Amino acid sequence: MLVRSFKAFLSLLVVQLGAYAHAGQEWPTRPIKWIVPFTAGSAPDIGARVVGDALQGVLKQPIVIENRPGAGGNVGTAMVARAQPDGYTWLYSSSPTASNMKMYRTPGYSALKDFAHISLIGTSDCLLVVNGTTGPKSIEELVSLARQNPGKLSYASGGIGTPAHIAMELFLRAAHANALHVPYKGAGPSTVAVITKEVDFSYPTFGVALPEVQGGRLRALATSGAKRNRTLPSVPTLEELGYGDSALSTFGGLSVPAGTPTPVIVKIQQALDAVLAQPAVRAKLEERGSTFVGTSTSAEYTEMIRREIEHTQAMMQTLNIQPQ
Structure with missing residues (x-):
């Protein structure tokens, strides 16, 4: 009985792993929604539209930019945190994704637990x-x-x-x-x-x-x-x-809900690497004020977000700013 149960478990595991890998091979098969948690015309919106337009050519699927502003970016960010981790809902993450963890008592998400932070896209001055x-x-x-x-x-x-x-x-x-x-x-x-x-x-x-x-x-x-x-x-x-x-330098990048299959994340990273290497895309972002354009590893981008959380807390203490 125990042997049969173990065999059944192994069979199920093989099926699940096969489906997991298959999902990465087929993805994407439909349009992708990229949530920008700020208003149209904002820096994140501008960046997402430039990069999203280029990504469509690589991924062969529409990238639909959807602005979901509110509560300093918390509304749209929390929406992505709750989305299905299937690779079809992205977040344009940025400096406020991190800083809001300290500025708000209940931002509605955890910047370090609810997302897989795929890559930096660029930084900008103010x-x-x-x-x-x-x-x-x-x-x-x-x-x-x-x-x-x-x-x-x-x-x-x-x-x-x-x-x-x-x-x-x-x-x-x-x-x-x-x-x-x-x-x-x-x-x-x-x-x-x-x-x-x-x-x-x-x-x-x-x-x-x-x-x-x-x-x-x-x-x-x-x-x-x-x-x-x-x-x-x-x-x-x-x-x-x-x-x-x-002095201030803001950053923006691409994140997805935690639990998104690794093969899908790898495809997104590869596509992002490809478009940000294109001179025309880089020029468009630089013309709009980006001081650095380029990708990073997931670990590097996650660390950038973690440091921004710590920096925000230190600045709040210096200025005696209380969380909202």
Whole structure:
């Protein structure tokens, strides 16, 4: 009886392993949904659309970008965490995927347990911007205005706890100035708020702000990178201006629900490696403000997310920010 039971177990195991491998061989057989947990026009949305368009040619299936913003990215991220781990639902993971683990008491997911983080796609700087017509013309002028009018200036971010929010609080702390934080649902709306003069300044990702700077609707006072961005070489870095602690580089990548079959993950990684090696794709991402474009191993990307969680906790303690 015991022998028969063991044989039955082995037979079932062989069938399951065969199906597991077969799934990887056949995948994908239908359209793939790529969830971007931020608004259309945000940096993650821009990146996903550029990369998704190229991936369609490699995987021979449509990549459908679906924006699911809300709660600083938690709504869409939690949706993917609960999705079937079959390779047909992806997450455009990014810095807030990690930082929200500390910024929110109940984000609705675990960044390190609920996902297989496949690869980095790229990193991007941010731009400290003001209104292109009426805003101050330098960081020094902005700081002076904030000091002369404590609490009367306001700044926008893409949401509470986003890297831009924390970086701006560090900037104001270093400048010995105060300003009211006004959170919006993404970098796009926070940028529009500066143009329409709802707020005085903002710190959106480079790609979101760049067209508005080039069109004169926004004025860039500083960039967050370690060195000047070649697209706007006349704009100084915050580090040059003495605010190095406010420097910020955001990242984005591709993640899937935990439990997704390894053969499927390998296929996704290979496809991503192929498209990010294409000069045309790299150029499109760099034109939109990416400072680094390239893939990583799953272990490297997972470690990047883990470090961002720890960094967020340290910054919250420094600024005495409480989780929402």
